[in-house]
Amino acid sequence: MTQAALKAQTPPASPTTMKLDQIMDPTHPLCKDEIVWMLEYIKKKVAEEDPQLMDLSQPRLLQNFRYFAEIALMLIQRRNGFDQEADRLKAWLHEAAYGIYKPDSVKSTRNG
Numbered sequence: 091m092t093q094a095a096l097k098a099q100t101p102p103a104s105p106t107t108m109k110l111d112q113i114m115d116p117t118h119p120l121c122k123d124e125i126v127w128m129l130e131y132i133k134k135k136v137a138e139e140d141p142q143l144m145d146l147s148q149p150r151l152l153q154n155f156r157y158f159a160e161i162a163l164m165l166i167q168r169r170n171g172f173d174q175e176a177d178r179l180k181a182w183l184h185e186a187a188y189g190i191y192k193p194d195s196v197k198s199t200r201n202g
Contacts, residue, residue, distance in 0.1 A: 106131075110191050114183065120176060125165060128183055132158060135190050146189045157185035 103111070110131070113124050132154075135143060143151065161182050164175070184191070 110187075111193075114180070114187075114191060114193065116180060120179060122165065125161060125179070125183070128187070129158065129161060129165075132186055132190060140190060142189050150188065154186055154188050157182045161186060 109127070112118055113120065113128055143154075146154070161179065164179065164182075
C-alpha cells in the first residue's frame with residue numbers, strides 16, 4: 091500500500107491528540123498553561139476511570155501518581171523557569187501520562 095493510501099485510511103487526529111502530541115514533543119518548549127492542561131487531562135482520565143488506566147498494575151498507577159504529584163509541586167514551588175528543567179519535566183509528563191498517552195511511534199506499531 092502506498093503512503094497516500096495509508097494516510098487516506100488514517101482518521102484525522104483529534105484536537106486533544108494534536109495538543110498531547112505537541113506538549114509531549116521533546117523539541118517543543120513547555121509553558122505553564124500546557125503543564126496545567128496536561129495535569130487536568132490526566133485528572134479527567136482518572137476521574138472517568140479510563141480503560142487504559144484500568145489495565146495498569148497498582149505499582150504502575152502509584153508511579154503515575156508520583157510523577158503527577160512531582161509536576162504539581164514544581165508548579166506550586168516555582169513560578170517560572172520551566173525551560174531550565176524542561177527535559178526532566180518532559181520525562182515526568184511522560185511518566186504521569188503512562189497508559190493514557192501513547193506517542194505516534196507506539197500507536198502505529200500497536201495498530202499496524
